[in-house]
Amino acid sequence: MHLETFAHGHSPLHRLDPRAKLAAAIGYSLLVALGHDWAMLWAALGVSLAAVLTARLRPWEVLKRLLAVNTFMAMLWVLLPWQVVEAPAWPGLGLALNTHGVELALVITLKGNALALALMALVATSPINQVFHALAHWRTPQKLLQIFFFFYRYLHVLHREYHRLDWGMRVRGFVPGSNWHTYRTYAHLLGMLLVRSYDRAERVYQAMLCRGFHGTYWVLDHFAWQRRDGIFCGLWAGVLLLLLLLGRAGL
Amino acid sequence: MHISEGVLGGVVLAAGAGLSLAGVAVGLKKLDYGQMPKVAILAAAFFVASLVSVPIGPAKAHLVLNGLLGLLLGWGAFPALLVALALQAVLFQFGGLTTLGVNTFNMALPAVLCYLVLGGLTRNGGQRMPLLAGFLAGSLSVGGSALLVAATLYTAGQEFLTMAHLVVVAHLPVMVLEGVITAATVGFLRRVRPAMLGMA
Incomplete structure (x- = not known):
């Protein structure tokens, strides 16, 4: 993507x-x-x-x-x-x-x-990261900026994850149609994507804490x-x- | 369900921006730093899920899923949707900068209401109650958003009446689809990861 x-x-x-x-x-x-x-x-x-x-x-x-x-x-x-x-x-x-x-x-x-x-x-x-950076200069709340940053960072990761799950379903012969089986399957796909995202968020936050995260998101290159x-x-x-x-x- | 730039009047745009700002402020206040990655990454998961097109009769529909987003994130739905819509505006030019507030509010308010009213029911109850609550959350939040969009369009003038009707009617089948998918996902999460629904 x-x-x-x-x-x-x-x-x-x-x-x-x-x-x-x-x-x-x-x-x-x-x-x-x-x-x-x-x-x-x-x-x-x-x-x-x-x-x-x-x-x-x-x-x-x-x-x-x-x-x-x-x-x-x-x-x-x-x-x-x-x-x-x-x-x-x-x-x-x-x-x-x-x-x-x-x-x-x-x-x-x-x-x-x-x-x-x-x-x-x-x-x-x-680049989007520079737009975030510009918003940081205008005192956008730190929490909102972090949501922005993580959202964008993990969008790509989750998109790949979704494709992996989707391929897995197709390899096993899943053909979508207008029926309960399809809707339940999509719901499970969605649920699995959410569970994996949740776990990933947990790991990401733990890794941030290991690196001394204390509520400030630092930017490395400056305008x-x-x-x-x-x-x-x-x-x-x-x-x-x-x-x-x-x-x-x-x- | 985006309202494009240039449709709405200044008063409605300002009201939307103000209400969304208040919602986002409440959302951010209720979240601590430990929950930030969670809100952001779940929001990203919803964004990805909304790219999936699900067959419904002869047509295909994209999922909105704001009901499920509300159930999982609560007031966090406001910042999550603001971020998603802002990026859509900047990256794809869907919606725009001035309509960001209105669009966020129209999507997030029904999600938060569903969380407040139905969130408890998805956690407790027997076998059927959580699924019913999930169905209602999924369908009512999409229906609520469609109604809000229609009402917002109508503020732009009499000419928009047909369009407002059309928005509501077009979302009736989507409401059923969203309800079914949300109920099934709630059932899945209750079995696999009840903690995500706030269950101990």
């Missing part, structure tokens, strides 16, 4: 401090999610696209992610633009196009795509805030301000 598709690269965005990028992503998300001016939303889509191009992400991977985001949007386009009318223009077709619904679907599609692209360009371009990070933050603040002005002008 390789999850950090975009984390490694040589673009200007990959080189930035994760703190700068995460702050930029949060500010941008809030602004775009709450905005409702057309000019601003189209401009935001442009900004996000520019960010993805700057990050030089693999186009095919970006498209795959967008496809996933837009399956939800497709559902909106099917459901939102229609309204039931009392006296249909054509008999048997009691639906009419609702312009407000169309606008709503378009607004949500714009926002969703702009924000998904921005997350790919700004956050997914840092150094550089001039380019400051410049990026300044530029990004400018972009946000422009979008904000664009939104105000339209209102």
Whole structure:
């Protein structure tokens, strides 16, 4: 299971401090999610696209992610633009196009795509461990950070474990179907996965105690805030301000 | 069951974030450092389990399992789901940063309620009671989440009414499936590792 598709690269965005990028992503998300001016939303889509191009992400991977985001949007386009009318223009077709619904679907599609692209360009371009590290700098509670860290660390281990159990079942001739046997078998697979995870957690914690764990999770590599990070933050603040002005002008 | 970015209004987003923050704070307060790896690794196990697609009639469904998560982690379900959803947002762009609070709350609240109401029944009782409690926990927490998602969507406007109905109806078969799987898993854990359900 390789999850950090975009984390490694040589673009200007990959080189930035994760703190700068995460702050930029949060500010941008809030602004775009709450905005409702057309000019601003189209401009935001442009900004996000520019960010993805700057990050030089693999186009095919970006498209795959967008496809996933837009399956939800497709559902909106099917459901939102229609309204039931009392006296249909054509008999048997009691639906009419609702312009407000169309606008709503378009607004949500714009926002969703702009924000998904921005997350790919700004956050997914840092390895996840560095994102945790950035959160640690912002005084995120230690306990929450540890859950984050262990969750991500053991996700891969458990995914392999699951596949091992799954292969074991298939080797013994298990074919899933819609029957009690299948559901009971899956429940036992799940139960076994949970029991093994529980035991693993116990061993991990004992190993941590052996190494003197006392509630602090230390990070070994440190960030150094550089001039380019400051410049990026300044530029990004400018972009946000422009979008904000664009939104105000339209209102 | 993610609500995408850009659907909800500022008030609902802020309310979701605030409620989730409170839930996560309670969850973290109730857990000591010894339980951190347990919460995290079980959360990871649930994440992996949710990738499994189980046949149900002609279709296949992914398991949500928030009921079982609630039974095993209690209030820890809040931080566990927050972490899982945050990583989904960052890694796959499912959901997003602004909807993180709402999505966490919609998934975690029914899980914690099931733990508070049904958790005791899975530990005690005879042969049938724990399985029944497991079934109820599995189906009601998914059903509760679907209702919360539908209600949240409806706050975004009249236009979302059809979609809200659809979310609830689509989850009816999932409720049965989740109930069956959760009951069978509770039965399995009672035989194999009763300590995980909090039994002495």
